[in-house]
Amino acid sequence: MKYLPGQAQQLPGNRTSLAGYQANHFLFEVQDGVATLTLDRPERKNPLTFESYAELRDLFRELVYADDVKAVVIIGAGENFCSGGDVHDIIGPLTKLDMPGLLAFTRMTGDLVKAMRACPQPIIAAVDGVCAGAGAILALASDIRLGTARSKTAFLFTRVGLAGADMGACSLLPRMIGQGRAAELLYTGRSMSGTEAERWGFFNSVQEPEALLAAARSFAQNLANGPSFAHGMTKKMLQQEWNMGVDEAIEAEAQAQAICMMTNDFHRAYHAFVAKQKPEFEGD
Numbered sequence: 001m002k003y004l005p006g007q008a009q010q011l012p013g014n015r016t017s018l019a020g021y022q023a024n025h026f027l028f029e030v031q032d033g034v035a036t037l038t039l040d041r042p043e044r045k046n047p048l049t050f051e052s053y054a055e056l057r058d059l060f061r062e063l064v065y066a067d068d069v070k071a072v073v074i075i076g077a078g079e080n081f082c083s084g085g086d087v088h089d090i091i092g093p094l095t096k097l098d099m100p101g102l103l104a105f106t107r108m109t110g111d112l113v114k115a116m117r118a119c120p121q122p123i124i125a126a127v128d129g130v131c132a133g134a135g136a137i138l139a140l141a142s143d144i145r146l147g148t149a150r151s152k153t154a155f156l157f158t159r160v161g162l163a164g165a166d167m168g169a170c171s172l173l174p175r176m177i178g179q180g181r182a183a184e185l186l187y188t189g190r191s192m193s194g195t196e197a198e199r200w201g202f203f204n205s206v207q208e209p210e211a212l213l214a215a216a217r218s219f220a221q222n223l224a225n226g227p228s229f230a231h232g233m234t235k236k237m238l239q240q241e242w243n244m245g246v247d248e249a250i251e252a253e254a255q256a257q258a259i260c261m262m263t264n265d266f267h268r269a270y271h272a273f274v275a276k277q278k279p280e281f282e283g284d
Helices: 050-065 087-094 099-118 134-141 156-160 169-177 179-188 194-200 209-224 228-243 246-260 264-274
Strands: 009-011 015-017 027-031 034-039 071-076 123-127 130-132 144-148 152-154 191-193 205-207
Touching: 015 050, 034 050, 034 209, 050 087, 050 099, 071 134, 071 209, 099 134, 123 134, 123 209, 130 134, 134 152, 134 169, 144 194, 144 209, 156 179, 169 179, 191 194, 194 205, 205 209, 209 228, 228 246, 228 264
Parallel strands: 034 071, 071 123, 123 144, 130 152, 144 205
Antiparallel strands: 009 015, 027 034, 152 191
């Protein structure tokens, strides 16, 4: 990780501050517990490169240890979210790699999704305009998605001769919008409009383009002001329980809730309720 001089701070318990993190391949800022990550190549609709994939993967891995980040917003600069892998910087070079090289690349892109799912902070994707290929996967791997009516989300892998099975799409998308709808999008690679995406459950809500970032930050801020340890536990349970039976899930949630009952935030909430006050959560 690259930090601004003198701003890297190692905290007790292997905790880290990311307020001073200086990104190389996108924009990153932290304010009041909310990190805003901006894909910043608007002239080409914010495509990803080998380097930005790797830096995103490493950043989300580091977020596991970040004490000062409680929620994350991902947005694209300009009027688009992300057009996927850069045709010139990624697609072209991939045609020249051997099988071990190709597998190393596809595993690396999958590791980005794993890192997003493993970090405890809720991730809010703010999607406007083009959201295609790997960009659609970034939105899919987030916890909450806000869109606009003019957004166009496409899992377009088959349109370039690849399987719709990419970066976990065949696992994540059916759970979100249903098997039949996911199959349609993954087979055809067609674009899903913003209103259709909201109707199908891909978007949590549709915003006006000029209000999108503010809405995403407001959502993230509300989460950041809440019991962040408990939010991390909720995210972990949402992820883990996909592979559990109901009885296993109930037991896992019993253990998770008992752990949360040991936090100071749980006690703060009780004392605030008794005093008829709003609780002030601190994430511990």
